[in-house]
Every structure is written in C-alpha cells, then in structure tokens.
Amino acid sequence: MALAVAVQLAYPKALAYFIDNAGKGREAAWYGTFFLAALAVLVLQGFAATLRYYLFQSTGYMIVTSIRRQVYAALLRQPVAFFDQHHVGELTSRLAADAEELHDALSMGLSIALRCLIIVAGAAAMLLAISPALCLVLLCYTPLSMLLSAWSGKRLKARARAIQHGQAEAGKVAHEYLANARLVRAFGQYRRAQQHYEAATASALQTAIASTRLFGAVRGVSSFLTYFALLLTLGYGAHLINQGTLSIGELTAFIIYAAMATESAGMVNDFWSDWMRTVGATERLFEMIDSAPPPEPEAGGAALAGQFAFDCVSFRYPERPQHLALDKVDFRVSAGQKIALVGPSGAGKSTIASMLLGFYEPEAGRVLFDGRPCPAHAARAGIAIVEQEPALFAGSIHDNIAFALPGRSASRDEVAAAARLANAHGFISAFPHGYNTEVGERGVQLSGGQKQRLTIARALLRNPAILILDEATSALDAASETQVQAALERLMEGRTTIIIAHRFSTIVKADRILVMQDGRIVQQGRHEELIRDRSGLYFDLMQHQLNSGSGLTFGQSMREAHTLSECQT
8 A cells, every 4th residue: 555655645746857857858768768658656556456456355354244143153152032032033134234334344444544644644744845825725624524534424424324224124024035935925925024024125125225415415515625726726826937936847747746745634534424324334333342242161061860840930031021931830840750841821831941941030039950050051951942933954864963962073973873762864864865865944744743853863862861752642643643652752852841831631541730820820730639639720720622623633532531431420
C-alpha cells in the first residue's frame, strides 16, 4: 500500500516537471527517457496494487471466517433457554448476512480508507511544499467534512442495526415455511407463506430505503464540498500565477494534489459512515460471542451408576415466568428401575427429562446423581434419550448412529452391532449404499419406524446408565411399533429408564408410575395399585384412553379393558 501510494503521489510532481520542461526545446532522447521511467514506475505500481488487493481481501475473508466460527461456537454453548427465545432462522441469518457486512468493511473498505489516509497525509505535505498560501483555501473543507461525518455516522449506525434486525426476522419466517414445505404444499398455503415473508421484509425495506436516502444526501453534500474547495483553489491559483509567484506546472500539480487530498478525505468520510453501518449491523454478533458461557469441559470422572433423585425441585421456563412448570417435585430412583411418567399434556413430564439432562437449572431444590450433585455435562455423558420425533442429521446412516460417541469415531463394526440390537441392520443392509445411505434433512428419506430404530441404535451405541424414552412409540403404526418395542426392550435391559407416555400399553410394566398434574406428582405406585383408586387421576386417564380407543390396537384395548374391569370388580 505504501509503495502504491508513493507512486501515486509522484504523478502530479512528475506532470508538473514535464509541463514546465516540455516547452524548453528538449531533445527527443529526453522524452524517451522520461516515458520509459514513467512506464517502469507504472509497472511497479500495478504490482503493488495487485498485492494490496489480494492481501486485504484474503485477510478480510480469514477474519470473517474466524468470526463466523466464534459466533457458531458461541451459539452452540448457549443454554437451551436461549434457543427457546430465538428462532433458528434468525440465528442463521445473522451468522450469514451480518458477518458478510463485516467482510465488506474489513477488506475493500478498510483498504481504501487506509490508502486514502496515506494519500491525504502525503498530498498535504506536497501541497505545503508547492504553495503554503493556497493551502489556506483548503482549510475550510476539513472541519466541515469532519462535522458531516460525525453527524451522519450515529444515524447510519442506528438504521443499520434496524435493517439487520428486519432481515433476521425475515430469515426466521423464511426458515419456518421452508422447513415445513410439505405442510405448505399439502394445505395449499403458498399465498399465505408469500404474504408473511413480504410483510416481514417490508419493515427492513423501508428502513433500508431511509438509510440509503440519508447516505445519498451525505454523499451529495460531501461531493459539493470537495469540488467547491477545488474551485476556490483554482481561482486563487490563477491570481498567484498573475503575480508570478506560481508556475502553470506548479498550479497543475497543486490542483491534482488538492483533488487527491479532498477526494481521499471524502472517501475516508464515506468509510466512516460505512463502518458505523457495519458496527450497527454486526454488534449483535459480538454480543452473542461475549454473552456465551465458557465451553463445557470434557466429560470425565466416574461413570454414573444410574441412581438419581429430584430433591424438592421447582422450576419456571424463562418465557413463562408466571407459571410453575415443576412445583416441589420430589422423588428418588434406584439404579436399574423403570419409572413411567404419565399425566395430561403440560403436566411437567418432558420438563423432568429436560432437567435431568441439565438443559435448565432448578429455581429451587436439586437434581442429584448417585446421591450427590453432578455437573450437567458429566451427567449427560451417562444419559441417552429417544424422542417421539426422531432427530437425525442430513448425513449418512453411519454418521447418525455414530453421533452417540463424542470425542472419538465409532467403527463400522460398533455401529452395525448397535443397529442389529435395534432391529435396524436388516433394512439398512437392503439399501444400495448400506450404512453410507444419506437420510436427507431430518431423515426425510426414511419411514417413521426406520428413523426411530436409528435413534435407538444411537442410544445403544452410547451405552448409557440412564435412558429417557419420550413418547418413543406414540407416532408409529402397529407393525413398526412391534419392531421398535422389541428394540426398546433390549435397550432398557439393566438400565435406569424414564418412560414418558400417554399410551398406557407402553408403561404398565414399569416398576413405578409417577402421575403428574400441574407440575406436581399427585400419585405414584405400580399400575395395579393405581388403577384401584377410582377417585385418582390415573384411573381417569386410563378410562379416558380406553373409551376413546386412542393409540391402542384392538388386542391392547381388550387387555387394558380386562385389567380395568378386574380392578373395578
């Protein structure tokens, strides 16, 4: 940059020298020497300009890539409550669009600004050397330009922040509808999806137009000041030539230097305005980096034995602080026990699973493992979960099962052994690419039963001490449920298991059933004990399920009806 600017600053002086000497009857060799020297300097400047562009652009890409990685790492470290409050579409929009704003400012914007600062300093020195008197004319330009830059910078920063917020909101809407593209198509909601996106982008568009209007006005005023200063310089320079204190070549060089200085100063002002907009657009990125908790240490220490307890735990979700999700929940589970959680929707069953996994901190009370408090990351190392909606990544079957083991790669034999236990090896082997088969986004290429068996294989590979089954078979047909249930039986062998279910056919063999309502445990015991209490919530829930026939096969309904009838008798 310094080399390129030095050559650029030499142009006007060389031009003045040429103008003042061209009419003095120089020989042809003088002209040839002058142009050859000028050509060599041009080649040198071209080489320097190429290096300057490459170095600034590549450095800008490296910086922005580093920032993107830091933001992504910060997002991964955020507590689960953070994702309850922020939409994934908003976060991915900020990760992509906001960081790109920073690249433009750090690469070409910063390069041009630094180059212009050097040009301003060099041109000012040359101007003083040519004519100190003419320099006084330019003094009117500098303070006005600085005031204009300071006035516009704050306003552009605020509007840039609003623009990025609007774009993040639009990204959230787009992500939501695109993620549910099948539902949009099934219900013919194209117009609704389009209208929601147009409404989300309208605010950002208006703010962007207003910001562009302000930026354009600032550019216009800055341009006027620049050329007005040059006009005054030209008029006063003509007066000095008439007095014989300045040559035509010197005035030409002075005008060029003045143009370079004022134009470069204007570009520095423009960069400042752009930088303020960039700061406004990207400050949310750095807020996320700064607010992220430190990385969790690698899980280590003694493995869990499988015993845990909720010691008078109370909890409220951050988004619903007025409502107690858990109200003084107190129970203990011995290693190897199978505990079922039942109750109406919103009773707190899934909240217990979230607390067990350390996704949230209790408002009061403690969650104990093997009789003592345990850091969340260490407890999670001994826990696996199989959910109602299987969570799969858009990768291969092998990668999705091997996801169970952090810190090391699972071998194909380990993955295949887990798949066999989960009744998944057969259908996996039937695929042309076997374990390398791509499952698609969220496992869209697989059936519900196949996806569920992959998640069971993943849990088996993890070999946890504590297992959480969250409505693991509620969305399956009878044929798929039979295979999944057989895999679950193998998975539960010898493990402490928490079973969350509405379908009582899946939990009647539990060692203990906890009946929940409004965040509290209102009943607990075995199925045979609870069903005898006709005034209890468990009896009502069982009777409602049998009456509705929901989620039970004919044979299951008959068996449950027989059990209920015996208890009533």
